[in-house]
Amino acid sequence: MVSKDSQSIDQEYLNSLRHSCAHLLAKAVLTLYPGAHNAIGPSIEYGFYQDFDMGEVKLSDADLPKIEAKMREILPTWKQFTFNEVTLDEAKKLFKRNPYKVELAIEFAGEGKKLTTNDPGDFLDLCKMGHAANPSKEMKHFKLLSVAGAYWRGNEKNKMLTRIYGTCWPTKNELAQYLAMLEEAKKRDHRKLGAELGLFVFSDLVGSGLPLFTPHGTIIRDVLDAYSQELRLRQGFQRVWIPHLTKTELYKISGHWDKFGEELLLVKSQETSDELVLKPMNCPHHQQIYAARMHSYRELPIKYLETTTIYRDEQAGEMLGLSRVRAITQDDSHVFCRPDQIEAVYGMLISIVQEFYGTIGMKLKARLSYRDPEQSAQYLGSSALWDTAQAIIAKVAQEHQLDYYEAIGEAAFYGPKIDFMATDAIGRQWQVATPQLDFVQPQRFGLKYTDADGSDKTPVMIHFALMGSIERFLSVYLEHTVGVFPVWLAPVQVQIISVGADHVTYCQQLGEQLTAEGIRVELSVHNDTVGKKIRNAAKAHVPYMLVIGDKEMNSDMLHVRVRGQDRVIEYSHQDFIVLVLQQIKTRANQL
């Protein structure tokens, strides 16, 4: 099923609409607050923002209706944008009151870029092209969403500006749908759920973007990771272990040093002259393990797997719950294979992705990212190898009946890949697994295998992670499930609730029995009322509750309250244990 790549065309139109709406917002704010200056105002995913230097004025969400009203008042007069190319001197003169525009103009001119002004009739701005053709008609369906602080150019050493977020859609219906989705997303905010369910915490002493996982949160991490590993161990992957610290030299050879730039966290050794860095990637290390001894063609494919944390720096304003962190735990793996093994290996990896996300209950879309043959000089590796590999990827995608589209020019310079997108319960798409072929790094590190004819050959490497970042995956999965986890992932699978003091010992014995079977149990045996204990367990979304009173103590029967159901079901001890274990084993999504 090849779906046409119409997404990128639609997106271009949406971007122009939203970016134009940022201009309208700027005009409205500058009209209402004549002392304000507008800084940048780009379109972003699902909307736009516009930054302002508001001088002494403090804006809050309460000011948004007034600003929105002013935008609606101005919009009918905006018939079209007029663009003019200007010199740096002209730009400096036109925007002399706005230091942000002047700074940008000087910078753009210095980079040899054209300076363009646009004017929809009554509002001159410095800007690149790409705006709505007929603003007054096309831009009607907008909404301002929130006010936040943001440093000028994202640098905390600069002035803190006021950022207003908004969204804009081609039709009333699309806007309404998006706002409804936003409402739903707010309820599902993983930061809120994480706090309510006690899964992870942040500490000011540890720092932002550095979450700490509680016992309950760690269970979810561990169980997901164990599953991700199990799917690969079954296929002959082997676990390896590498440290988080390394000499910069490793990344200078791999090419990551230049790529990651300011995202790298540099480490100072006080005892040696070593130049060190926290690893932003694991592949160079795994290649060092491969390179430590000779390999025969018969040994390939060699498949290393490791769940390990990489570190990348982020600007203070960019860090957000588990979505954007500085400590990123990857369920990473690397396959070293012969060119003739690419098809079998790639097919195996896709099967694993399908099984994992099938279990998780998220639908997959796939983008096959190819090189642009007209820019072949930009890509490393022989054309023949690229063509073969891309044909294999397409073939494997068909064989696995992926819902996919092909994207020319989206490959990395070192090899083609499939980008998988998973759709969550409210329709949002998230980039997840990306099996990535790599023709370049094995060469850079001089990896070899001895082929059947005794000659030395360079293996192909495939990078492969299932969740990618476990932290980011958890943020998505928490919002997907609203914290209502299936039994196999629930931190507490069974809550045992005592009716009175006489039942506590029996509850403890029952707890030990279930624990010995491998079921995660928590006891509520303190002095609260049964009603309160049940409400607490319900708030924690515990799948099963067992209320233990005289009746249960004097028989083999348990009365089981099932999450989300009003009824109480009777089971024998043995049948209940079998039920729960079965759900754990099959990783069932439903109770």
Add this chain to the structure above:
Amino acid sequence: MVSKDSQSIDQEYLNSLRHSCAHLLAKAVLTLYPGAHNAIGPSIEYGFYQDFDMGEVKLSDADLPKIEAKMREILPTWKQFTFNEVTLDEAKKLFKRNPYKVELAIEFAGEGKKLTTNDPGDFLDLCKMGHAANPSKEMKHFKLLSVAGAYWRGNEKNKMLTRIYGTCWPTKNELAQYLAMLEEAKKRDHRKLGAELGLFVFSDLVGSGLPLFTPHGTIIRDVLDAYSQELRLRQGFQRVWIPHLTKTELYKISGHWDKFGEELLLVKSQETSDELVLKPMNCPHHQQIYAARMHSYRELPIKYLETTTIYRDEQAGEMLGLSRVRAITQDDSHVFCRPDQIEAVYGMLISIVQEFYGTIGMKLKARLSYRDPEQSAQYLGSSALWDTAQAIIAKVAQEHQLDYYEAIGEAAFYGPKIDFMATDAIGRQWQVATPQLDFVQPQRFGLKYTDADGSDKTPVMIHFALMGSIERFLSVYLEHTVGVFPVWLAPVQVQIISVGADHVTYCQQLGEQLTAEGIRVELSVHNDTVGKKIRNAAKAHVPYMLVIGDKEMNSDMLHVRVRGQDRVIEYSHQDFIVLVLQQIKTRANQL
């Protein structure tokens, strides 16, 4: 069983003997090489060293017999050391030809220390007290061992000096025993074994003190760690997860900032102004998790466990295989309990230590480390709490029938502890687990629990790791076992060897059958001779080999070669599987 603390008295005597011997070595070298200068020459565990600036002369191990002979020539003339206190000016004059002694003299004087010279008759040196009373009689049993390079004061920016290592013992017999042990230790060197068995590798691109673990090495790490965790999970410990990076502020509050000094690896954020560091300890993070919500007295003890890597810097010359690394993985845990729970918790921890080292096959000795009551101001926490806790530790040590001695003044300032020492197969003792009470950190981080009467109380914390550093433990364990691992830890438990091409498919099927049972199998099905395949498996110390030919393919019987035994034993498939699984389950040390 309280054994008297005679060790420390013996050690003091040994130290004086060995330090005196370093003087004798200095005298001999300066006699043979008049241009040389002696720098420092301390006693170390099992011996001593002496550093020299040899000018242009290059020494090697081949020069040691000549130097030793000169020492034996000089020794009879050394009847006793004479000590004299001197002023800085006198010291500068006496040692004017030796820049190292002058530098030390200036430094000692600056610190307000006394300057003492010693002279055994014909060799003046600047030195503290603590020498053999009758050198010519007591120092006979010495031996020079090796020559190495060492930076002056351990700083790689300083000049590289020549270091000569030696040993000295009170009796001929003790010297002979030690030299025999050294020979045995050389054969067991874990770096040699690690390379031969392919367990871990170092890469110049990654850096020294930063090992990478191969699939086989990772199995041993993982299985040991899983066992260490299992023993604690059974007792209600809960896994948590923390990042490796943190703001320095955390360690300024905990007190580790000052303690670790130059061992800290400082991290530079390019995107924020955060001052960051790689964590040298996990306890402050675990306390942040504890502190994130209120706890009732009923919830205690709360027991967090996590296997996670800490980072400490080392001087280039100090890093050694897995014994001394910069990436230290700890099987760490922290218990938060009420004072009335210390006894039960501490007893539980000691049982775990006994079970773990019993399984590993290493005998334990224990040192109970108490405060010095005459220096009570040096210790934080109330005297009553200390006395109670120390009494509990002694009681628990008795109840667990530990082989222990009590050491006054050896406690940390924040609480008493037991230091466990494990004895390896050739009699060397290694410090291993240390359950450490901590009365101070919970206070510094403001940890609380609500007591039965509704008041806020501060919990006691107990630090507890079983292996401590997994890397260091592996170095000890590798040398203890010479790489001959019990079945449960062997990277490959069963080697399946095909006789000819006709048997390969059957071998693969058998391999899959054993793998499905949870047995770690490797196949030798390539073209080598059966003899060579057997020799390779024997070199890798694989516990069981199955040679598969026509006879085995046509019957249910397997012919099993058992490691270290000459005979071949016949088993049915089922019996063999039961045998191996039983050994894995019981963690048997013998086949």
